[in-house]
Amino acid sequence: MDNVPIGVLVAALILLLLLSAFFAMVETALMAANKYRLRHLAKRGSTQARTTVWLLDHADKLLSVILIANTVTNALAVALVASLAIMYFGPDQGAIAASTAAIAFLIIVFAEVTPKALGAAYPEAIALPTSVILKPLVTLLKPVAWFVNLFVTGLLALLGVRRPDRASQQQMTPDELRSIVLEAGAFIPQKHKSILLNLFDLEKIAIDDIMTPRAQIEALNLAVPVEDILDQLTTCYHNKLPVYEGEINRVIGILHVRNAVALLNEADELTVEHFRALLSEPYFIPPDTDVFTQLQYFQENRERLAIIVDEYGEVQGLVTLDDIIEEMVGDFTTSTPSAARAESFDWDDNGECLLEGTTALREVNKRLGLDFPLDGPKTLNGLLLEQLQDIPEAPICMKVAQCVIEVVKVQNQSIKVVKLIRSVNKRHR
Known part of the structure; x- marks a missing residue:
């Protein structure tokens, strides 16, 4: 080494530091890169993205090669500086220690911290072009990586550590x-x-969270005169109506209103049997079915409307495919009276809101930003009756979930109208 020009040694040292910085920067960039964006780019035909994805899919080999190369370059840099110190200052312990400290500082600043900061700041911009260089290097050094991993695997086995499956890690x-x-x-x-x-x-979310409650179901009663049935058909708001006889728990079928329109011209000869002949089988479901499962059931059974019944066979409500879709994408514009009421409520300028007792708590929470509990009753009426343990006499006030609720009207053993008063904290939020 005595005959090697100093310029060549310095150039070799700089080259080693640059190589160390390169491997450190690439390692950080590859680990910080967005894998889902890379896979998207690969599917769109990017060669660099496909190469990068291949490297990440072989992360164990990639990291082995990078760590081996980085360690070797750093060790060579330290050895070169130590040799230079001995060449110019002799076996002086102080000079050797000072040169070792200097190269350690250079490695930390220029070959570790700075390149890793760059790799973390621009992961895709660095990982994509450098992957073309790394893939041949990984292939070339595969035997070396295999030899190192042989010892690593043995050491992990001795420690009782098992490498996790890559597929399970990516889930x-x-x-x-x-x-x-x-x-x-x-x-x-x-x-x-x-x-x-x-x-x-x-x-x-359970079906009974989004269902139309029993009291709000628009249904057809075949026990009334034909004239009343015709009047209801000409003014109904829905395409399909549950049909019952006498009382709502005796649902006998579903009537498609469009199929019944043809009978309207035969008003003089119509009987209940004409409508009964148009009925399709009703589809019953329990109230605790989750919404996603029910969506699958609708698809499998080719149904769009289901009657919700409890364990005693009592009708609790009705749910349609449209209700589930609205839960996913938001409410549609509709002309039904109940929908019009639902779209209209909001806080007024005084921080108050007047609502019907049958309003669903989920709708109240969603539209007014409140936090009423949803693991019990589904409506404001049910929530208040549970809290009071009695049917109140209006007016009465109570505070639930940081919101003051005033009972405005009580009728037929239920709370018909309530006023919500937003608390001060909510008002200035």
Whole structure:
């Protein structure tokens, strides 16, 4: 080494530091790169993205090669500086220690911290072009990586550590997917983000959370005169009507109103049997079915409307395919009276809101930003009766979930109208 020009030694040292910096920067960039974006680019035909995905799929070999190369270059740099110190200063311990400290500082600043900061700041911009260089290197050094991993695997076996399966590591839970959507920021439009989040919640919502309650079901009673049946058909708001005889628990079928329109011209000769002949079989479901499962049942059974019954066979409500779709994408514009009422309620200028007692708590929470409990009663009337343990006499006030509720009207053993008064904290939120 005495005959080697100093310029060549310095150039070799700089080259080693650059190689060490390169491997450190690439390692950080590859680990920080968005794997889902890379796979998307690979599917669109990007050669660099396909190469990068291949490297990430062989992460154990990739990391072995990078760590081996980085360690070797750093060790050679330290050895070269030590040799230079001995060449010019002799076996002086102080000079050797000072040169070792200097090269350690250079490695930390220029070959570790700075390149890794760059790799973390621009992961895709660095990982994509450098992957073309790394793949041949990984292939070339595969025997070396295999030899090193042989000892690593043996050491892990002695310690009782088992390497996890790569496929299981790449699987994501619904909560993790939900976090990705929430953190997507401006990359996903707000409406799309809302739909995706609603999809994740479908399995947590029961059918009785979104059903039309029994008292609000528009149904046809075949026990009334034919004239009354015709009047209801000409003014109904829905295409399909549950049909019962005498009382709502005796549902005998579903009538498609469009099929019944042809009978309206035969008013003089119509009988109840004409309508009975048009009925299709009713479809009954329990109230605790989750919404996602029910969506699958609708698809499998080719149904669009289901009657919800409890364990005693009592009708609790009605749910349609449209109700589930609205839960995912939001409410549609509709002309039904109940929908018009639902769309209209909001806080007024005084922080108050007048609602019917049958209003669903989920709708109240969603539209007014409140936190009423949803693990018990489904309506404001049910919530108040549970809290009071009695049927109140209006007016009466109570506070639930940081919101003051005033009972305005009580009729027929139920609370018909309530006033919600927003608390001060909510008002200035």
